[in-house]
Amino acid sequence: MSPLYEPWDEKRGAEIIAENSKHEGPTLVILHALQEAFGYVPEPAIPMVATALNLSRAEIYGVFTFYHDFRKQPAGRHVLKLCRAEACQAAGGDALAARAEKKLGIAIGNTTADESVTFEPIYCLGLCATAPSAMLDGRLVGRLDEKRLDALVAEAQR
């Protein structure tokens, strides 16, 4: 169940920017809204946000690149995030990360060549008492073991 995104469209982008410009300090709100619509923040949107907020293009680009969440390009059809923080490390997360990398054939932080899966580290989902944990397209999975991880990877590859 991968979310379906709209293709980049300047008019639609302008609408989203206008809708979200009314907030106090709207930059992050706008970038989130753009990514929610298009699956990433298309580069042509950056100068549009700058113009709408009367800020420099560099300022908006700086915000865009500062935060880990914002994507420069679309992710794979499925996004698998594996927690790599301490509580999950203590519960065997390192071995699971290595296992998933092997199964997917990519290092964590990359997208498979067929663009089916983006595999990313995440630093804490707040599920530290049911560690190790992961998130597949927004769905949370705790108490990961090899079997549950394999099922998750297989699901992402489908």
Next chain:
Amino acid sequence: MKMRIFVPRDAGAIAVGADEVVAALEQAAAKRDLPIQIIRTGSRGLYWLEPMVEVATVKGRVAYGPVSPADVPSVFEAMASNGPHALRLGLADEIPWLKRQTRLTFARCGVIDPRSVDDYRAHGGYKGLERALSLTPQAILADVTASGLRGRGGAGFPTGIKWKTVADASASRKYIVCNADEGDSGTFADRMIMEGDPFVVIEGMTIAAITVGATKGYIYIRSEYPHAVEAMNAAIAAANRAGFLGTRIGGSAHSFDLEVRVGAGAYVCGEETSLLESLEGRRGLVRAKPPLPAHKGLFGKPTVINNVLSYAAIPFILDNGAKAYADFGMGRSRGTMPIQLAGNIKFGGLFETAFGVTLGELIDDIGGGTFTGRPVRAVQVGGPLGAYFPRALFDTPFDYEAFAARDGLIGHGGIVVFDDTVDMAKQARFAMEFCAIESCGKCTPCRIGSTRGVETIDKIRSGERVAENLAVVEDLCNTMKFGSLCALGGFTPYPVMSALKHFKQDFGPAPTRLQAAE
């Protein structure tokens, strides 16, 4: 009469199948043609028992757990007939792990429907605000100060003093900001309370607003917590409908609007000034202090910025009086702390108790040791910036000063347990690596020190001039500790230095380390 069944909507319960259990319950009820009402609550915080399902009986709520979808048909039978079952835990309130806690802040979490103002009020909610509305701001400040409440985010700054500074400031506009950027691994109390009892956070923020004269508030929640974002938004909408937010709160002259803002995956935004920058729509660069946020905070206006748990403690204090809260605790750490037991632990979850409980009691007695069954070797207290403690320090009482005296910190109250397979040099390296990934880049010790730290620890691990490089790490840590702008660079030395101090045998070339372990 409909059977009333309670299943958590908490993200931690959902991650282990709570939604599937709900579906199976509905199916089982349909099959038996028994009318049921399923109430989605928060979690009680006994995570090894999640999904924990409760059913209302004349004697109280009877719990079952951990329930898998496959268990549901037989559990449902047991519920309907009040019969025995292997997963039956008895009355939820009588479960020893829960009963021995002192739940002041988390009293309602896992009990009530987090989307219902009525349910919140039926369980004592909004009584604190009611009393606050009958008091002068000075009287509220006196209560908050006398309670001894200290910032639960980690820094432990007295909440009453912070509020007074903002109350005394004159400005056209003031803000209340809630720091819900709970990025520390091993902590989940903010998430739990936002998902399980969001109104207590709203009530605490509202009391802050009427005390200092603020009319607008923001809750900054990290993007890794989509369930908490949804729960807070639903609760804010419900509070607005019920007249507890918006104009003329509870029929008073006060107005207060509340809005959720979502972070974007930057750990450093949990630092308060970085969070304010982010709320203003900028890169989360840490600000130099002074000026304090209490004087010049959000958009340059006086701002109260507190952690979720600080606000959540306020309604109890106002409702029951400062003394009722301050009577718990030890030394200068008053009241209760929601402690989070995580990582490789048998009975992991949320344990709210008065300050003063020792680390050993928490890990061995309450937590039951590791789930792998291996000996506990190290525990990290207070998140990625907290120190690693060996068993030799397990007599340390949970108290801000006691931890500081042993070169550690309690931070946000998270404890991550590691068994004897842990490689502490690797953990020290991770602390530096995490700092390098998450550094905002504004100050040099943090930005460059962390990267050099990773490189130097790598050299040590490969056996390259170990003694000299250990000296370099120590030197780097001192520079970071005393030269960084905020706690990210300033506290990263805690895990690194504590690992070096207490687990020195792990630092050296890999072969030696393996031999030493044998």
